[in-house]
Amino acid sequence: MTQTADPREFNLIPGHISEFASSIKALHGVDANMCFQCRKCSSGCPLTEFMDMTPVQVIHAVRLGLKDEVLNTNTYWLCVACGTCTARCPQETGLLKVMDALANIAIREGIQPKEPDIAAFYKSGLFIIKNFGMMYETGVAGLLSLKTGNLGRDAALGIRMLKKGKLEVFPHFQNSREMKRLFKKVAKKERELAQS
Ligand code: SF4
Ligand code: SF4
Structure with a gap:
């Protein structure tokens, strides 16, 4: 051997x-x-x-x-x-x-996800973190509902959660510029590694 x-x-x-x-x-x-x-x-x-x-x-x-x-x-x-x-x-x-x-x-490589809702969830979460600098659940839920076409169904649940204080209405911004820079840096590194 x-x-x-x-x-x-x-x-x-x-x-x-x-x-x-x-x-x-x-x-x-x-x-x-x-x-x-x-x-x-x-x-x-x-x-x-x-x-x-x-x-x-x-x-x-x-x-x-x-x-x-x-x-x-x-x-x-x-x-x-x-x-x-x-x-x-x-x-x-x-x-x-x-x-x-x-x-x-x-x-x-643009491969169609076998679980499109889960892929949409990850993409929504990353978009929110990149642009707000931290997690904002209401934003993720809204984006996800739009992407999956479930806005009507999810709205009632979202309103109930907002009323119970489980979701925040307004986002907080925290180091969002820094986070965007970090995302750019990672994307550049990934491109370099993929080409090497
Ligand atoms: S990857 Fe799974 S199957 Fe392979 S050695 Fe580890 S535990 Fe065992
Ligand atoms: S991380 Fe957990 S869910 Fe994922 S493959 Fe491993 S055991 Fe399964």
């Missing part, structure tokens, strides 16, 4: 790493080749029954370079970032980072 740099590495095909796995390793620091398919990640994940691919299947697909297959699943959209898979992994593969990486790649 080929000698590998890290003794924990488990090469399914000695010396082989798919282009897709290599790019995720370079951009997000996760080495799919570390996985030895023990399935502890999947057995701890609270959402596997709803996922097109379980977490262990995702990391295996990444390793094999099945980019289209894995990017066209709902798995990484359903991931709630609880971190259980990462905490349970004896190989410290950082599966949660893979889920993040897949969502980033899918957005960058």
